[in-house]
Amino acid sequence: MIRVAVLDDYQNVARRYVDWSSLGDDVTVDVFGEPLGSEEAAARLADYDVLCLMRERLPLPRSLIEKLPRLKLVVVTGGRVRVIDFDAAVAQGITVCHTSAGESEHATPELAWALILAAARHLPDEFQRMREGSWQQTIGTTLGGKTLGLIGLGKLGSRMAPIGRAFGMRVVAWSPNLTQEKAAPHGAEAVSKTSLFETSDAISIHIPGGAASKDLVGAAEIDAMKPGAILVNTSRGPIVNEAALLAALKEGRIRAGLDVYDIEPLPKDHPLRTAPNVVLSPHLGFVTEGAYRAFYQDTVDAIQAWRMGKPIRVLAAPGA
Amino acid sequence: MRLAILDDYQNAALRMADWSSAQQIEVVPFTDHAHDPRQLVARLRDFDAVMRIRERTEFPRAVLEALPRLKLMLATGMRISRSVDLPATRELGITVCSTEVHHHTTVELTWGLILGLMRRIHAEAASFRAGGWQVGFGRGLSGKTLGVLGLGSMGVPVSQIGKLFGMNVTAWSPNLTPERTAPHGVTCVSKEELFANSDVLTIHIPLADSTVGIVSAADIARMKRDAYLVNTSRPALVDQKALTAALFERRIGGAGLDVYDVEPLPVDHPYRSLPNVLATPHIGFVTEENHRIFYEQSLENAKAWLAGAPIRVVNGDQASELIK
Incomplete structure (x- = not known):
C-alpha cells in the first residue's frame, strides 16, 4: 500500500479537480486542508510514502525530512522551489518532482x-x-x-x-x-x-x-x-x-x-x-481554478510515472 | 458673481482650485445631489453661475428657463451634449464652457473591475480583513475570451490590454468590419457570437438614440453561465431589468458596474446587495488628476468670462474642440 498525503488544500478542491483513484487500488490518498506547523507535520506525515506540496506552503528542511522515514517521493506544484533541502532529500533516497506552471x-x-x-x-x-x-x-x-x-x-x-x-x-x-x-x-x-x-x-x-x-x-x-x-x-x-x-x-x-x-x-x-x-489579498498570485486543475493533474501524472520507475519533471533524485 | 458647484460628493471643490485668486466669485459647493428638477431650480435660483461635474446633473430646457439669473455654466469634461439642452442655453444667453478630461481613467477602471471579478479580489479582501484566508478560486485571464462591444477610443485600449493578458479578444458593434478590427489584432464577430462566447464582455459604445438598450434581454440570455458583463459606459445601453433578473437568477457569472439609471444609486437598489455584482459609484473619470483639470480649467473659464473674453465655450458659433 502506498500512502499519499496532499497538503494545504485550503479550498478543499484536491479531490474534485482530479481523479486520485486513477492511481490504483493500492494507493490511499489523504488530503489536509489546514496548514501544518513543522512539529505537527513531523508527527502527522511520518507514515506517508508520497507528499504532494502546494507551492512553498510547507517548507521541507533537513530537520523535517529526517523525521519522515517512510517518505520516497515529493511532488511540488509549480516550478522553482526554494524551501526544500534537496541534498537532505536525496541523501534519504527521496525523489522530488514538480508540476508544470500552467496558467500560474x-x-x-x-x-x-x-x-x-x-x-x-x-x-x-x-x-x-x-x-x-x-x-x-x-x-x-x-x-x-x-x-x-x-x-x-x-x-x-x-x-x-x-x-x-x-x-x-x-x-x-x-x-x-x-x-x-x-x-x-x-x-x-x-x-x-x-x-x-x-x-x-x-x-x-x-x-x-x-x-x-x-x-x-x-x-x-x-x-x-x-x-x-x-x-x-x-x-x-x-x-x-x-x-x-x-x-x-x-x-x-x-x-x-x-x-x-x-x-x-x-x-x-x-x-x-x-x-x-x-x-x-491572501496569497492568491497563482491561485486560479485553471492553475489548480493543472497542478493536481500533473501531480497524479508524476506519481504514476514514478511508480512505473520513470519519474518525470525531476528536481532531485537519488543517484541522479 | 455667485457660483454654485453641484454634486461635490467628496467635498473637494474648495481645495481643488485656488478660488481665492478670484475675489469677485463667491463659491457655494453642494455635496448632495438634487434628484428633483424643482429642487434643483430652488437651489440655483440665486446663482449667476453653476459648475457641474460631467453629467451628474441634467439641464433640460425647463430647468434652464426657470433660472433667469443664470448666465454661465461651467461644464466639465463634456463629451456628448445629451444632458444639457445647448440650443436652449443659446436662446437664453447662457454661456457654456467646458474643460478637458482624461478618458483613459475609464479604461483603467474597466480593467480594475475585470480583474476584480475574475480574481474575486473584493470577496477575498473582505474575508481577509475579517480574519479569513483564501475562501475561493479566481479565474485566470489568459486563454479566456474578452468581448468588446464598441471598438472606439475606449474599446481599442481595453482590447490591447486584454491581448497582453493573453486573452482572445473579439469585438462587435453595428458598423464594425473585419477590416477595422484586424489592425488591432481583434477578431470581428457577430453580436450573437460576442454574447455567446465571451467570458468577459465589456461595453464601450457611445450612447445615442440608436444604441439605447443595445444590450437586450435576448443578448444577456445568450451569455455563458459564468460570464461577466462590465459596464463603465452608460446605463441606458443595457436593458437594466433584464440584467437585474439575470443576476438574481444567476444566469450569468456576475457584473461589474460603474453606471446606473439613477445616480447616486438608491440605497435599497439590488446592485448594492447582489452577491454577484461588483459595483463602484461612477468613478470612471474620478481621479485626482481629472478633478484638478475640471476645477483649475473651470476657474480659468470663470475668470475669462468675467473679463468679457470667455474661453472653452461649447455652445458658441464656433464648434469647440472639447465637444465631439
Missing part, C-alpha cells in the same frame, strides 16, 4: 495589476461603501502618464512592462544585474534602485525571495517613495520590511497592495489585517 505564470502578473488598479482607485473601499449605502467617498489616481517601477524584469516582471505601457505609463526597472540592453526589448528603462523608488508612482516587485532579497525594500526605500505612491508585492513577504511598511501605511505616506506576508496564513490578529491605505 500569467496569474501572478494579473493579480499584481488587480492590486495596482485596486489601490489606485480605492476599489475595495468604494465597493464596500456601495454595500453600506454610500456614494463616492474617495478620489483615485490616474495611472496613464505616470511611472511604473518594476523590481525585477524576469519572467514575471517582463509581462508587467508592456501592460504598463498599454496603460500609458512610462516603465522603469531595476534589479541587481539589470542592464539597459536587457531592459530595452521589454519597453522598460533600466534605472538605479534609488531612482526607481524616487520616481515611480506604482512599484511592483517581481524578484525571487530568499536571503539575497530579504528586506530589499526597507525604511530608506519606502521613505524615498513619492507621497501616495503605490507599492505592490506579489512575490515574497520578506522582500519588504514589514515594520517599515506598516509604519508608512499607518501614517498615510504611501499606499500598498499586498498578496504575500512574512507568515502565511497571516495571523488573525496581525496589525496588517486592519492597516489603512492597503489592499490585501
Whole structure:
C-alpha cells in the first residue's frame, strides 16, 4: 500500500479537480486542508510514502525530512522551489518532482495589476461603501502618464512592462544585474534602485525571495517613495520590511497592495489585517481554478510515472 | 458673481482650485445631489453661475428657463451634449464652457473591475480583513475570451490590454468590419457570437438614440453561465431589468458596474446587495488628476468670462474642440 498525503488544500478542491483513484487500488490518498506547523507535520506525515506540496506552503528542511522515514517521493506544484533541502532529500533516497506552471505564470502578473488598479482607485473601499449605502467617498489616481517601477524584469516582471505601457505609463526597472540592453526589448528603462523608488508612482516587485532579497525594500526605500505612491508585492513577504511598511501605511505616506506576508496564513490578529491605505489579498498570485486543475493533474501524472520507475519533471533524485 | 458647484460628493471643490485668486466669485459647493428638477431650480435660483461635474446633473430646457439669473455654466469634461439642452442655453444667453478630461481613467477602471471579478479580489479582501484566508478560486485571464462591444477610443485600449493578458479578444458593434478590427489584432464577430462566447464582455459604445438598450434581454440570455458583463459606459445601453433578473437568477457569472439609471444609486437598489455584482459609484473619470483639470480649467473659464473674453465655450458659433 502506498500512502499519499496532499497538503494545504485550503479550498478543499484536491479531490474534485482530479481523479486520485486513477492511481490504483493500492494507493490511499489523504488530503489536509489546514496548514501544518513543522512539529505537527513531523508527527502527522511520518507514515506517508508520497507528499504532494502546494507551492512553498510547507517548507521541507533537513530537520523535517529526517523525521519522515517512510517518505520516497515529493511532488511540488509549480516550478522553482526554494524551501526544500534537496541534498537532505536525496541523501534519504527521496525523489522530488514538480508540476508544470500552467496558467500560474500569467496569474501572478494579473493579480499584481488587480492590486495596482485596486489601490489606485480605492476599489475595495468604494465597493464596500456601495454595500453600506454610500456614494463616492474617495478620489483615485490616474495611472496613464505616470511611472511604473518594476523590481525585477524576469519572467514575471517582463509581462508587467508592456501592460504598463498599454496603460500609458512610462516603465522603469531595476534589479541587481539589470542592464539597459536587457531592459530595452521589454519597453522598460533600466534605472538605479534609488531612482526607481524616487520616481515611480506604482512599484511592483517581481524578484525571487530568499536571503539575497530579504528586506530589499526597507525604511530608506519606502521613505524615498513619492507621497501616495503605490507599492505592490506579489512575490515574497520578506522582500519588504514589514515594520517599515506598516509604519508608512499607518501614517498615510504611501499606499500598498499586498498578496504575500512574512507568515502565511497571516495571523488573525496581525496589525496588517486592519492597516489603512492597503489592499490585501491572501496569497492568491497563482491561485486560479485553471492553475489548480493543472497542478493536481500533473501531480497524479508524476506519481504514476514514478511508480512505473520513470519519474518525470525531476528536481532531485537519488543517484541522479 | 455667485457660483454654485453641484454634486461635490467628496467635498473637494474648495481645495481643488485656488478660488481665492478670484475675489469677485463667491463659491457655494453642494455635496448632495438634487434628484428633483424643482429642487434643483430652488437651489440655483440665486446663482449667476453653476459648475457641474460631467453629467451628474441634467439641464433640460425647463430647468434652464426657470433660472433667469443664470448666465454661465461651467461644464466639465463634456463629451456628448445629451444632458444639457445647448440650443436652449443659446436662446437664453447662457454661456457654456467646458474643460478637458482624461478618458483613459475609464479604461483603467474597466480593467480594475475585470480583474476584480475574475480574481474575486473584493470577496477575498473582505474575508481577509475579517480574519479569513483564501475562501475561493479566481479565474485566470489568459486563454479566456474578452468581448468588446464598441471598438472606439475606449474599446481599442481595453482590447490591447486584454491581448497582453493573453486573452482572445473579439469585438462587435453595428458598423464594425473585419477590416477595422484586424489592425488591432481583434477578431470581428457577430453580436450573437460576442454574447455567446465571451467570458468577459465589456461595453464601450457611445450612447445615442440608436444604441439605447443595445444590450437586450435576448443578448444577456445568450451569455455563458459564468460570464461577466462590465459596464463603465452608460446605463441606458443595457436593458437594466433584464440584467437585474439575470443576476438574481444567476444566469450569468456576475457584473461589474460603474453606471446606473439613477445616480447616486438608491440605497435599497439590488446592485448594492447582489452577491454577484461588483459595483463602484461612477468613478470612471474620478481621479485626482481629472478633478484638478475640471476645477483649475473651470476657474480659468470663470475668470475669462468675467473679463468679457470667455474661453472653452461649447455652445458658441464656433464648434469647440472639447465637444465631439
